[in-house]
Amino acid sequence: MALLRPLDKLPTLDVATILLLGAEETPLEQLGTAIIKECEGTAKVQVHVASCLPLPTDRECFRPRIDLIVFVLSLHSKYSLRTVEASLPHVDARFFLGKVCFLVTGVRKEPNTSIHMDAVRKMATAYHSPLLFGDLEVECFRASVAQRLIQILQICAGHVPGLSALNLLSMMKPCLELTMQET
């Protein structure tokens, strides 16, 4: 089946899986290594890396349930944006209830961006998913991005009692009025 669905497989106990999707392979692999290094000792984390969707069907049965998809784009490469846009239709709508996030790199080298920041922001708002900024080239920034992704992953995989992915999403989105919130 072409669509990637969030709930069509049973979860593995104490394991969380993250899928990193982006055009360039090296930064994704480096990020994956950083993620695994950051969460040593706590629940096991599996990192899958892909360059586009749909994922190949021959290994479908060996693949675990995916808890969080991270789309990685670079502000300097239109190709990365196009890859992400091409992969988005292959994701089931229920994933966008908190299990997807966009990661934008290359903000630090601001002057020569080929993609405007607004285009990325509009895409994140249209798909109702959080937008993170990070630089994957420098090690310390990569480590902090990895830490943040692990926090989100723990919630999406259901390892935090009392909080679901949708809950987190509704808290991170600014459109909700604070005065109406039940404290």
Place this chain on the structure above:
Amino acid sequence: MSTREADLSPVIPIIQTNPLAWKMRQITSGFVPLNWKYGQNDKEELEYAEYNESEALCRALEHIRMVKEKGSVEERHLRTVEDIAWKSGLAPEDIDTLLDVVLSGPFAEAVKNRMLKCLIPATLIPESAVVRAFSRLCASNCSNNTKVLFCRWLIAMFDFIDGKEDMNSLYGFFFSFLQEETMSCYICNLLYLLTKRENVKPFRVRKLLELQSKVGMQPYLQALLSLYKSFCPNLITISLPPKRKFYFKTTDSIWQAAVYIVKERNHKSLLPSVKLTIGTAYSHPRKKKWNSGCIIPVPTSSHISKEEQDKEGGSSSLDVMLSGHKSFPLEQLHTFSQLLDNIQNIELPSQMCSVLKSAPLLHYLNCIQDETVWLRLYYWMSQELKEGCTWCKVSNYTSEEEFRKFLDIIISAQCFLQEGFPSSEAFLYKSLPLWDGVSCRAEYLQLLSWIPLGNFSEIKPLLCDSLTQLFFTSSIYHKCSVLYSLKQLLQNWLLWHAMEVSVKPTRSTSADTPMIALNSVSELISYVGWLSTIALRLESNSSFLLHFILDFFETVSDMYLNYNLPLVMMFPRGVFYPALLTSDTIALNHLCYIMYRYRVNLTAAKENELIRQERLKFNKTYQEFNEYVTALVDCLWTSTSFEKDHYLYIDPQILEKTKIREYKRSLNLINHPALLPYSIYFLLQGWPAEKELSLSSIQEHLEDLIISRQSSAIWILHRTSSTTVASTFDKCMSPCCMS
């Protein structure tokens, strides 16, 4: 560049690696036997050779000065001069002579250019020589190429000129040369090095802008305009593109090696310090590299004071002479009393940023009426913050450490002045979405606590959205740091409000209370309450986090009495109940203290007019408080929290399955997990002989004591358990329901 050089002197080929320079290096490094040129191969005859050399130089210069045209004799003399210049440099008087000859002599252009190229100083270049040469340049009929070469020479040797005051007074003349196309970029470079704040005048700005409209935004024009803007931002209203690293070519190829060698040589021999009277910092080699901006210089005076003038015998600046008073030299301003004595004579330094490190100058800044001073400071600060921010931009010249120190300086200045700078606020809003949550965390979050008091609904979209996103996706330490900064922000707002109220003459709180402060503070508190509730859920009621949250609400509870703000707000349920049912003694203690402070504040607030008028709004607060106190007492004292209609009601059948025998009393003062150590301590103190300790025996012991001596039981309770918990009960046991 190279074609130009070829045009200048077809006779002498100019190549990057000048053989003369190479020879110079060789000689100074000592590898080649000295004076082989003069046929002396013996080292012992060195002194004689040197004497011979200077004599040769004198003769050569004499001859050149006298002669009318170039012949073979002159060629030999010229070569002597060149050699000596490249080998050991020319003395100041010789430079003077040579400059004279170059700019007014009858030689051909090629010869003149040759002479200019060999003008390498041994130590210093006298300013008078430069001034005289420049005046000859203006008056005489030199070719364009000579003029350009002279400018280039000036730029290359700028650091060796021993004073810049006279040159600065000729600023207008230098400026007029901007018209000439060939010279404009070098003149811009020269002006860039010479400019002081007094030179920035509106008509000059207009001229530059005219020039810019003719030739477009050239980098050299951009450099000069940026410099003008940093001195007087009010004069230049156009927006300039961001700073570049290099505006001008670093050093001219002709003199590159020579300059380096002379600098090295001078560094080795102790030179008399070149007194820079310009108010700029001496740590700026502006020609070479763009200023590593995070270095804040020591404040220096922009004018020489009268005593120094008399000492030097140099010409004083016109302004000082006209104004007739001497300005206090800023280097000596260290204490407040000095400031008070000399407050009439303080002139602010040209480098505004240097005030940030000096406490008396900050005091002074607070008093003056001139708004442009603040504009200058804010402009410089916003530029530096933008350039130096390590996560917004790849900056090659600031590391995280330097940026952290820079932020520290800004924060201590804000703390000293007790008010926030708008440029740091703007920087915070711009850089927060891009922040990774880790770099410079402590300093960056302190910027958060200096946001000026304003409409919270305006601040919210800029600040809260990115802060929230970061807050929920980061570690517990980050969350605690953010909560701490928000507490300080609240305190600052409350202090500013309290100050405003005390300054205003009327004490009536109904109409004059600034509503903005009230609304903003209440919105901030509800925002933090919301953040705390979710944070506790995310971190599963960690006591470390609870400590910071309760700290915040301790400030909130005393708002009415301490800061005179007619507002009492309760904390949310999501904070109260986890704190009540915690297993951490300190958290429970803190909670009880906060409840006590709330009670005091609420009782006092009943007298307040405004609150009486707005009964409907504040009723909710009183109801919430009643609910919390009832829950507290139920839990800790009367042990009725598990009964029907109370907050912890759970179906008894389910509770029986837990197999806890006395679940009803499991959360009271004696059995509460947080107070367990105190119960045991009580038993050990009162009945040390007993071998079996059981908590239920406390109850029996207490009942016995209560029958016999009621007061002493309370006294024992006071002594052994946490005093505030006990005192809360004392006070809460008195009629506590209010409406």
